[in-house]
Amino acid sequence: MKKFLFLLIIIIGIGFGLSVGLNATKAFQQNDKQVLSTTSDQSSSQQIPSRPGVPKSIKIPKIGVNTIVESVGMDSAGRMDIPKKADNTAWFDLGYRPGQIGNAVIDGHYDKVDGSPAAFWNIGKLEKGDRIVVTDDSGKELTFAVTKIVKYPYDNFPIKEVFGESSNAMLNLITCHGQWNKDTKNYSERMVVYSQLVE
């Protein structure tokens, strides 16, 4: 009789323990699902901003520019590199993309080796409000409006102002200006056409 009671108590105890263990497991898994659900909600509510594409062509209707945009970095002297062809332009691909918040930069030659006009020969004729249209690698067009044109001495060029941060999506065009120095093979100034994204 005593043995029977002892075994009965153990069996009831095991049954009770199994029940407690299963309930604890269910509560644990339920809590885990809630945590995962919360994490999932947080990630889906955060939008990853889209980045503009790589510029492939540029049109400046007022001065008849409609040409290719190459992608360049820096030359061996640490300067922004230049387009391979005199009639092309080049985007500084280590900086901001046109359409992105910041100063994107496209440069173009002023003239050719014989002194004849190159891609950006006429950008000095642009005025505030003139349109510049850049087409990216997905075919999307971005339109910029000229805000100002400034000439800087070559040896006092405001790198950060032209290439650095901005609170707006800027596109700055650079070409040569001033006097040609035969010895240094360099113009004395640089002209910068500042423009801002309008659509």
Next chain:
Amino acid sequence: MKGGEIMIRRVAIATGVFAVSAMAAATMTFAQTATPTNTTTNTTVTPTTSVMTPSAAPATGRAN
């Protein structure tokens, strides 16, 4: 030992055996069925733009 004391002792032993059995069963059940928590953190990566600036303006004159 009186009959009442014997009864109390038996009840105490039975309660102890019950508690130990229940705890052991609960521990084993939980350990076997609880799904391990996925500890992988779901982080959202904010895209950052690494921007470089050249040291000088480009040589845009007299293209070859």
